Amino acid sequence: MDARYLKNVCEEMAPFFEEQGFKAGKNGEYNKDDIKIKIEYSDERQMYLLKKAGEDGEFSELSAWLFDDSQTERDAAAVGMDFTETLAQTLGLKKNSRLNRIVDMPVAKKDGADIATFAKKVLDVYPQFKEPYRAHIQKYGNFLYLNFFGETLVPQIKAVLSSGDKKAAKKLLPVLESTYVNGDKATVNAMLAVLAAAVCEDEAAQAGLNDLLSENNHMLKSVISLAPKFKTNKKLRAALVK
Numbered sequence: 001m002d003a004r005y006l007k008n009v010c011e012e013m014a015p016f017f018e019e020q021g022f023k024a025g026k027n028g029e030y031n032k033d034d035i036k037i038k039i040e041y042s043d044e045r046q047m048y049l050l051k052k053a054g055e056d057g058e059f060s061e062l063s064a065w066l067f068d069d070s071q072t073e074r075d076a077a078a079v080g081m082d083f084t085e086t087l088a089q090t091l092g093l094k095k096n097s098r099l100n101r102i103v104d105m106p107v108a109k110k111d112g113a114d115i116a117t118f119a120k121k122v123l124d125v126y127p128q129f130k131e132p133y134r135a136h137i138q139k140y141g142n143f144l145y146l147n148f149f150g151e152t153l154v155p156q157i158k159a160v161l162s163s164g165d166k167k168a169a170k171k172l173l174p175v176l177e178s179t180y181v182n183g184d185k186a187t188v189n190a191m192l193a194v195l196a197a198a199v200c201e202d203e204a205a206q207a208g209l210n211d212l213l214s215e216n217n218h219m220l221k222s223v224i225s226l227a228p229k230f231k232t233n234k235k236l237r238a239a240l241v242k
Contacts, residue, residue, distance in 0.1 A: 003041035005067070005076035009048055010039055012080025016088070037087065041067070047124075048076075050083040052090065062086055063105070065127045066171075075128075082130055103134040106143070113184045115145050118191060121175040122153055129153070149194050150240040157198040161208030169212045180219050192219075196226040197240035 006028060022030040028039040036053035046068045051059035063086040065079045089104070105123065106116040123130055129152045136148050160168045179191045199206040213220040230237045 003043070005071075005073060005079075006039065006041055006048070008073050008076035009080040009083065012077045013039070013084050013087075016084045020091075020093075035091070039083065048079050048083075050086060052087075062090055064124060066124050067127075078127070078131075082127070103137045105130070105133070113182055113187065115143070115187045115190060118175070118179050118183060118187050119143070119145065119148075121179070122149075125171055125175060126153070126156060129156075145190060146193070146236075146239040149190070150197065150242055153194055154197045154240055155242065157195065158202055158205045161198060161206075161212065162202055162204035164204075164208060166211070169208060173212060176213075176219070177216060180216070192222050192226055193236065193240060195223045197230060197237075199223070200227040200230045200241070 010024075010028065017024070017030050020032065022032040022035075022037065025031050030037040030039075036057075036059075038049075038051040038053070038059050040049050040051070041047070042049055045064070046066060047064045048067050049061055050063040052062050053059050063083055065082060067075065067079065086105070106119040108117040108120040119133075123133060132152055133148065137143065157172065160172065176191065176195070180188060183191065195209065199209050209223065210220065213223075230241060
């Protein structure tokens with residue numbers, strides 16, 4: 001459905017393509033010498049995709065941005081900005097006034113075990129956090145993940161759970177469940193701490209979490225047992241409860 005905003009994504013990227021000498025082709029393709037780029041929307045994944053062709057001519061994914069029917073033209077422009085920075089980085093271009101915010105995005109590992117994988121999945125679900133992520137890395141030089149999630153993900157989850165919007169909550173469920181099953185100890189603990197911080201002082205959010213995890217009682221009990229620690233652990237509270 002939201003392929004209707006493909007034009008907006010491409011328009012945001014147009015100055016970059018023109019500056020770098022790319023020519024527009026058919027079906028969202030852009031070509032320069034032997035470089036082929038494609039921008040498309042996946043109905044199945046509800047994502048805009050940025051792809052680049054390899055030597056064999058097959059396109060591989062450079063970046064993906066979750067985009068459903070709740071989003072707007074302004075969000076589509078943000079997709080174009082993100083894709084522009086990703087493409088500039090992939091092509092090895094020097095930073096300039098337009099691209100001076102380039103920061104590597106977290107990359108998911110195949111085993112899905114580490115904090116970068118969790119962060120990548122979070123940014124796929126909530127792409128509005130990509131710019132705050134870049135700003136965070138530029139400011140601190142590395143990923144202080146509890147602080148970052150405390151400023152972004154915790155209030156987002158709290159708002160979603162307390163709203164009673166089951167559709168919005170279920171978008172997050174695959175990220176939580178896959179992390180709980182596949183994540184390493186530090187990543188699972190971070191994810192549980194984020195959930196506990198979101199519900200520790202909000203009865204409506206707790207009720208929303210109870211409903212969301214109604215079929216994953218073990219994870220729910222882990223969150224419930226952790227929530228009281230936010231009253232006594234000042235360091236944990238300072239990082240995650242803003």
